[in-house]
Amino acid sequence: MPRTRAVVLGAGIIGAACARELSLAGFEVVVVDRGGAAAATTSHGEGNILVSDKGPGPELQLAQLSRRLWPEVLAALAERRAGGAEAVEWEPKGGIVVATTAGGAAGLL
Ligand SMILES: Cc1cc2nc3c(=O)[nH]c(=O)nc-3n(C[C@H](O)[C@H](O)[C@H](O)COP(=O)(O)OP(=O)(O)OC[C@H]3O[C@@H](n4cnc5c(N)ncnc54)[C@H](O)[C@@H]3O)c2cc1C
Structure with missing residues (x-):
């Protein structure tokens, strides 16, 4: 078909x-x-999947999901084509989020 x-x-x-x-x-x-x-x-x-610049809510959830999925996508690329993952300019970086209110801290959990 x-x-x-x-x-x-x-x-x-x-x-x-x-x-x-x-x-x-x-x-x-x-x-x-x-x-x-x-x-x-x-x-x-710039090769970032930024999580730390997102406020609590759907955009942060999407960024967190992207950060979780991206290594899987790269692994699949590497499996499919030699050098596939290396061709992607991704720099896994950490980030710090400082909550200044209890409500803000709760949203980060
Ligand atoms: C300096 C800079 C740094 C950035 N760093 C990051 C980062 O670190 N992490 C991150 O997540 N985001 C980053 N971004 C944002 C990110 O690059 C964009 O959000 C993303 O690339 C947008 O992708 P897109 O596919 O929507 O658009 P595009 O990459 O612009 O793709 C659209 C494509 O459509 C084609 N097109 C348009 N019109 C037509 C037409 N009529 N016919 C045929 N083809 C057409 C264009 O040629 C183009 O290739 C950065 C942006 C900039 C400017």
């Missing part, structure tokens, strides 16, 4: 992530970019 085709416009991190998930889900994926892979903002990233 032919696979469903999907076209992703933009080969930055968002387009690449969408293409990866679609591909893993069994779609036949074509990625189109007017300038090539990581031609725009993505190539200027």
